[in-house]
Amino acid sequence: MAMKRFKNILYVAEFAVDQSLAIARVIALAENNQARLTFLHVVEQPRLGALLDLFTPEQIDMQLREQERHKLEALVLGYSSVNPVDLQIRIGSPFIEIVRQTLDGDHDLVIKLARGGQGIQGHLFGSTDMHLLRKCPRPVWLMRPAEKANYAKIMAAVDFDPWSPDGADDSLNRRILELASSVALSDFAELHLVHVWDSMLSAWAGEIPYKTVETQIEAERARYQSGLDDLAVKLRHWIGDEAYNYLSPRLHLIRGSARDDIPALAARLDVNLLVMGTVARTGIKGLIIGNTAEVILNGILCSVLAVKPDGFVSPLA
Structure with missing residues (x-):
């Protein structure tokens, strides 16, 4: 049968939550589809304040990217993947940078942990999630944090x-x-x-x-x-x-x-x-x-x- 195959998967990594089950699923999905896999982490633009007395904005940007890249490398190292995983760091508004990476990298699937649960309603999906559901041009797979294998x-x-x-x-x-x-x-x-x-x-x-x-x-x-x-x-x-x-x-x-x-x-x-x-x-x-x-x-x-x-x-x- 002609199965739906993904060729170029984007996974949005976040360090504040346990994403081990989601990552295991993403890597298995990429291998089953023989797809390229990219891990993206978006850092929100920091307030530079006093740092500007010591460094140029370019130096701060480079240092920030390097720090986050090391974290991303450590995250990927914990999982055995047959194919190499491409790592991307972007700085800016999360949903905008995720959509930009989706377009720039020509990804055909975006996978992200759902990050809601704030406030009285306790919704599964947060504002970045809802923006992606409205505006991302490719299929978006939002996984529960307690994802089943x-x-x-x-x-x-x-x-x-x-x-x-x-x-x-x-x-x-x-x-x-x-x-x-x-x-x-x-x-x-x-x-x-x-x-x-x-x-x-x-x-x-x-x-x-x-x-x-x-x-x-x-x-x-x-x-x-x-x-x-x-x-x-x-x-x-x-x-x-x-x-x-x-x-x-x-x-x-x-x-x-x-x-x-x-x-x-x-x-x-x-x-x-x-x-x-x-x-x-x-x-x-x-x-x-x-x-x-x-x-x-x-x-x-x-x-x-x-x-x-x-x-x-x-x-x-």
Whole structure:
């Protein structure tokens, strides 16, 4: 089967947290994909203050880069990697420098530990994470700090409009499903496909006879079910019979609200990784876009692999 392969992976390293499980997974992923691997550490621009009495800004910059590079070298030394790991130090705003490195290095996957948990809400993802999910042009894999060595359950959230002439946004759904399948196969994990829909007639319930509304809503449900079934058939075609039969994906069609029901299902199934789109192709109504995606991300406690549609251009490009 034609598996989704990564060729040039970027891992964003942070020294303040234990990232041993994430690094082990990243190195294994790079080796399985025969991919180049780069470790990036971003240092926020320090306040120079009194240092400027003793050193030039260039000297401070060089010293800072050298210090951080030594730390990065020590981090990588602890892991056996078949291929050499490229090391990059950047100074500036973390999310801007991560996106710049992604573009400059032509990376096809960005992996980072989720760094939220501050404040009352206790969200998994912090502000740098959310900026990357909105603005990074490549898939972004945000791993929980307590990452599992192997995932047991992976969920792919797909979206489509069965009334649209082109139905599903196949390019984005294909990317989501192929990535989810690829990780599920490598981890021997269950694969769950979910689509959340709501009836357009709900708001008109008072204007239309009850029986008519019920009949129409059931017809809508059948149409969404058909759309989800069609995607499953396409997935079989994309990854091949053998892989599809092995994965035997479970399909979940839920009537409700994506922002509530996707996190609820992820929690109920105890999902380890959610694969989803964070920016929709324009023109397809109801796709997970912007605000809905952010509400979902603020409601989940599992790792996430977020995908952009074809043609997405980062505002930082």
